[in-house]
Amino acid sequence: MAVPQRQWGTTPSISWTLPTDKEISQNEELIGELKRQGQYEAPNEIEKKQALLVQLQKIAVEFVKHVCRRKNLPQSIIDSAGGKIFTYGSYCLGAYAPGSDIDTLVVAPRHVSREDFFELMPSILERMLPPGAIEEMKPVPEAYVPIIKLMISGTDIDLNFTRLAVSSVPFSLDVKDTNLLRGLDDRELRALNGPRVADELLQLVPQKKTFRTALRAIKLWAQRRAVYGNIVGFPGGVAWGMLVARVCQLYPQATGSVIVMKFFRIIGRWNWPQPILLKESEDHPIQARVWNPRLYPTDKYHLMPIITPAYPAMCATHNIGPTTKKIIIQELERAGDITDKISFGKMQWRDLFTKHTYFTQDYRYYLSVTSGSISKDAQASWSGFVESRVRLLVQSLEGQGSIAAARLFNKGFAREHKCKDEDEIDAVLHGDMQYQATNVKTEITDKIKDPLHNAVAQGGADATVMTNGNSEATTNGHEPQPFYTTTYYIGIELAQDSTKKLDVSEQSRDWKDNQFRTTNYEEGRNFLDISATRSYDLPLDVFAPGEERPTKAKKKAAVKKPLVPGQKRNRDASGME
Secondary structure (H helix, E strand, O other), rough: OOOOOOOOOOOOOOOOOOOOHHHHHHHHHHHHHHHOOOOOOOOOHHHHEEEEHHHHHHHHHHHHHHHHOOOOOOOOHHHHHHHHEEEHHHHHOOOOOOOOEEEEEEEEEEOOHHHHHHHHHHHHHHHOOOOOOOOEEEEEOOOOOEEEEEEEEEEEEEEEEEOOOOOOEEOOOOOHHHHHHOOOOOOHHHHHHHHHHHHHHHHOOOOHHHHHOOOOHHHHHHHHOOOOOOOOOOOOOOHHHHHHHHHHOOOOOOOOHHHHHHHHHHHHOOOOOOOEEEOOOEEEEEEEOOOOOOHHHHHHHOOOOOOOOOOOEEEEOOOOOOHHHHEEEEHHHHHHHHHHHHHHHOHHHHHOOOOOHHHHOOOOOOEEEEEEOOOOOHHHHHHHHHHHHHOOOHHHHHHHHHHHHHEOOOOOEEEEEEOOOHHHHHHHHOOOOEOOOOOOOEHHHHHOOOOHHHHHHHHHHHOOOOOOOHHHHOOOOOOOEEEEEEEEEEEEEEEEOOOOOOOOOHHHHHHHHHHHHHOOOOEEEEEEEEEEEEEHHHOOHHHHOOOOOOOOOOOOOOOOOOOOOOOOOOEEEOOOO
């Protein structure tokens, strides 16, 4: 009698077929291409990160003991208090690229507070790490997800904190134990959810090695095609990981290459809004809010729900809107066509990872959403807040009858300018590049990894981070002063029956007014504007080396109609002519 096969996930698997020689060969080719694309870290770097995590574990234990001693707790409590470091995100899943952050969580017992963490951990890190190892340390205690941002010997560490309602956190602590959630506040629950989701996800895939190979490929593809980033309305790393895990469950014996090939067809033709679930949802006595469209009306509006497997189940893709859903499905279909040809030997894996054409081909019209500030720290916080809100502008544009699609590019462009008065600042906000600092390179937000920006972007309206006022600069009317901007681009596709002029002034004005009314905005310190541009007028720094900016099509000479008295030709957000 055949041994019953385990069911992975919420439905039976589609196939338990073992890989063919051809599939094994294609998997080796995929791994080879991922290595050529720089997606695997060198062995010495892997060992370096592992050694650093061992050090951080020792520091976490010493930190907890230090707090206990400071509070004059009995020696028996000090000896048993413990403390543990957990990783989560791409590092924990084993699908990280060189240079990626390591998301870490310090878990402490109940007598250690978040205030203790931000007050005492920095000095303990400096004392216990080798001299000069800390290249950067920036605590962000007020953020939606409070962290200490660290650069230690060339490795980026995001150090988060939570405490449990227990007297001891032994090294053997299992973060998957749902009883640990008792007595936690929202911040503590969010912090613990990171490693809980990652650990649960790894337990729900049949073969971890296969999952990791496939996830590396899918993440690289999503990043190259600019469909990556939860804040701007695309799946983030964990959401793409859950999608890959679901396909692994359907093909338990398959190679990574087969999972990638099946992925685009299965996910691209999924019957949305039917949710992606890796396991059946579970109840628990702590009564936390879980994703349930039958119980919570807002959950019904999630267009592509991907549900986290750890309790309490949450939707990881609630930011996806109509346009981003359309773009994701288009990209999945395109990738499916490519992998079909790879399967038949007509294309190669490198063709799957071809870069997007967002600026070079995809749109004729763009809106530039530019936030600006008179100091770098103020801009880090303000630009993060604006990033978290731009998708709301996109949603309002999607309801405009003359717009077929409005697609937000998933990264911002940070620039430094030199301005001597408000007129020059106004020109910069409207896209004038003549004041840009020539000695400072334009940076992309995901490469900067600014902790203030990221912390506020993740928290959105719930995050308010106060910056250091001592770093302020002011325009004195004589010498040009630094002015910092971050610009997000929205590609506009006009409806076929629309007129040639697009008027989005009402949506732009309403959205800006809403941001100006928040506590994150400070008049005279923060600035915000929206301007319209055509593809051939985009700044050169949005194009990668080798890319060419579109050129203006030549038209036959025509007699211009006289302007109506009082009318102006302009290129601000009131219209695209």
